[in-house]
Amino acid sequence: xxxVGTYFYNIFRSLYTVVVGMKITxxxxxxxxxTVQYPTVKMKIPERARNRLYVNIDDCIGCDQCxxxxxxxxxxxxxxxxxxDVDLGLTSKNTKKRxxxxxxxxxxxxxxxxxxxxxxxxxxxxxxxxxxxxxxFDRKKLVYSFSNMTSEExxxxxxxxxxxxxxxxxxxxxxxxxxxxxxxxxxxxxxAS
Amino acid sequence: MEFIQTLLANELVVSILLSLLPLVFxxxxxxxxxxxxxxxxxxxxxxxxxxxxxWHGLLQPIADxxxxxxxxxIIPDKADRLLFRLAPIIAFVGTYAAYAVLPFSSIYIGSNxxxxxxxxxxxxxxxxxxxxxxxxxxxxxxxxxGGVRSAAQMISxxxxxxxxxxxVVMITGSLNLQDVTKFQDGGIGNWxxxxxxxxxxxxxxxxxFTIITFFILFVSSIAEVNRTPFDLPEAESELVQGxxxxxxxxxxxxxxxxxxxxxxxxxxVGVALFLGGWSSPFGTFMSGPVWGLFWFVAKxxxxxxxxxxxxxxxxxxxxxxxxxxxxxxxxxxxxxxLLSVGLILVL
Numbered sequence: 416x417x418x419v420g421t422y423f424y425n426i427f428r429s430l431y432t433v434v435v436g437m438k439i440t441x442x443x444x445x446x447x448x449x450t451v452q453y454p455t456v457k458m459k460i461p462e463r464a465r466n467r468l469y470v471n472i473d474d475c476i477g478c479d480q481c482x483x484x485x486x487x488x489x490x491x492x493x494x495x496x497x498x499x500d501v502d503l504g505l506t507s508k509n510t511k512k513r514x515x516x517x518x519x520x521x522x523x524x525x526x527x528x529x530x531x532x533x534x535x536x537x538x539x540x541x542x543x544x545x546x547x548x549x550x551x552f553d554r555k556k557l558v559y560s561f562s563n564m565t566s567e568e569x570x571x572x573x574x575x576x577x578x579x580x581x582x583x584x585x586x587x588x589x590x591x592x593x594x595x596x597x598x599x600x601x602x603x604x605x606x607a608s
Numbered sequence: 609m610e611f612i613q614t615l616l617a618n619e620l621v622v623s624i625l626l627s628l629l630p631l632v633f634x635x636x637x638x639x640x641x642x643x644x645x646x647x648x649x650x651x652x653x654x655x656x657x658x659x660x661x662x663w664h665g666l667l668q669p670i671a672d673x674x675x676x677x678x679x680x681x682i683i684p685d686k687a688d689r690l691l692f693r694l695a696p697i698i699a700f701v702g703t704y705a706a707y708a709v710l711p712f713s714s715i716y717i718g719s720n721x722x723x724x725x726x727x728x729x730x731x732x733x734x735x736x737x738x739x740x741x742x743x744x745x746x747x748x749x750x751x752x753x754g755g756v757r758s759a760a761q762m763i764s765x766x767x768x769x770x771x772x773x774x775x776v777v778m779i780t781g782s783l784n785l786q787d788v789t790k791f792q793d794g795g796i797g798n799w800x801x802x803x804x805x806x807x808x809x810x811x812x813x814x815x816x817f818t819i820i821t822f823f824i825l826f827v828s829s830i831a832e833v834n835r836t837p838f839d840l841p842e843a844e845s846e847l848v849q850g851x852x853x854x855x856x857x858x859x860x861x862x863x864x865x866x867x868x869x870x871x872x873x874x875x876x877v878g879v880a881l882f883l884g885g886w887s888s889p890f891g892t893f894m895s896g897p898v899w900g901l902f903w904f905v906a907k908x909x910x911x912x913x914x915x916x917x918x919x920x921x922x923x924x925x926x927x928x929x930x931x932x933x934x935x936x937x938x939x940x941x942x943x944x945x946l947l948s949v950g951l952i953l954v955l
Contacts, residue, residue: 426937433922440652440921450656 460545465528467546468521470561474506474540477514481532481541489525490532493518495572498579506538516562517569523549524557627718630707637905638868642669645916652920676864679857684747687854691745696855696862699738703866705731706873711786713886713900724785725773728877729766732832735870736762739834739841739851742863746854754850757927758834758841764934765831765838771942772825775949776881779804779814785877789885796889801882813952817945822882824938824945829874830915831934833867837922838930875911876904883907 416424451458460466477494495515497503503512532541551557564572643666650657658665683692708718709727721727736759743755777783779800780791792798794805801822803811831838842850852863879885884907886900894903925933 422936433918436921437917440917443654444648444651444917446654448651448656449654452656452659 460547464545464547465530465543467523467544467549468526468532468559469542469544470519470521471540471542472516472519472561472563474508474538475516475519475561476506476510476512476538477516478537480535480537484531484535486529486531487525487527489522491518491520491522492516495569496576497572498575501575506540508538510538515564515569515572517564517572519561520558521561522558524554626716627708629716630704630710630712630718633712634704634707634865634869634872637872638865639669639673641868641871641912642672644913645919648913648916649920652917673861676857676861679860681857681859682854684854686747688745688747691741692854693859695738695742695745696859696866697738698741699735700862700866700869702731702734702738703869703873705734706877707869709785710873710876711789711880711885712904713897714786714790715897716901717786720784720786722782722784725777725783725788725877725881728785728873729770729773732769732873733762733766735866738866742855743851746851748854750847750849751851751853754841754843754847754853757847758851760927761831761834761838761840761930764931765828765938768824768828768934768938768942769832771939771946772821772828773877773881775818775821775942775946776800778946778949778953779806779818785880785885789880789887792884793887793895795887795891796884798887799882799884810952810955814949817948817952818882820941821945821949822878824942825878825882826911826914828934828938829878830918831930833870833874833915835871835915836919837925839919839924840927840930843924871912871915872908875908875915878911879904879907 477492479492479494482488482490482492493516495517497513497515503515505511528543530543533543549557646657646668647665658668661667661671683689706728709721709724711717739758740755743751743753743758746752776788780788782788782791788800792800792804796802798805801818803814803818806814834841840850841847842852847853852860855863884903886904888895888899888903
């Protein structure tokens, strides 16, 4: 194209492109906006979204697997063994509960929402919920305690375990004193080959 | 005007009162345009803008203004204090002075001088002085860049504006904006953009040139108010708001107000020169002093809306492109228009 032709072509092209752009923007001016007015209107969150953890403490058997799976160590579990005379009941999956869980703390401020704690749980008692609004002014409030045991119950359980252990050791000592020391049975000969 | 004069019987009080009227108008209008601009911008981008302050955020401009009034007024340590303080005032005075010659209605014009259009071009340049001053006094390289760019831009775009005004003056035969408006009175067909109230053959020949002139005046008026696509002086992405980087609080508000007031001024000039000013588009229907004010403001507001629309569509030009547009496109085309209009009028 000659220089003059380019000059006129450039003018035409710039005007034309501006008109095209303005047509697009005026169309958008009259389309519905995509904004969701968040606190009043909420979007549906995906089915498998990972949000705040919840522990159904009635099902927890205190196996500590979630705590071990956690990459940021935000789950702290303390357990107390139960004595044979108490029945802690069954979980919803019909496994027998053998441990008291006096402490099941999740520091949700540390939690990275990876969901790794959910899969190892043998009783499916630790789950991800769809709650995602739980900000607090005090960081300490973000440590959630799921255990439902009162301090008296914990003390009682510890007391019973201690007594039971003492009884057991006493029993063992008594048995030891009564029975003559017998040498352990000889090891069976390895089969000749 | 005479009515108020007899009512108060004091010339000084009356002239102060009348010169304050546009200020009231500017503030009310700035609030409206602030709101419109944010809403249009948001909806063009499929957003909704502010929704919480009042019904659909109607109170937001007032809140913004109150915030700016309360803010601390910071002057940088190494700034030139006198110039720094003076700059926003000069910029605003330059803008405000232009309102003196705007014919708001058939009975209200701040100063009915014979050199109205010339006065407009002259005081319009005063804004550049304020901006350049602000850029220099801030002692900040971005501000300085903004100021210098603004000066270069204004000098380039004053020329197309002035020539466009000259073309209208050639057709109407007067520099007084009130007379220019009266010349176009009596319906949409008499507007200068459609050739003015001349014999139909002359009118038909004039029309292409007046339309081109009107379009060029529109483009150069966007450049004169430093808005996108010609917002190089304040380019927020490269110059951090350019000349007003260091400004805060009341002084920043002055710049802001002057920018929006300027936006109305250029729109009003376009309306007064080309679109019949306060005259009704339907001839005698809906015409009169009050309707005149309505038509004037409404036409200018449509103009402002188009400018907002352009702002949120077109990206910013480069500095060399800016100069190219002014010197190689707008000015030559206007010279062609000037010659042709002259010839047609002589015939």
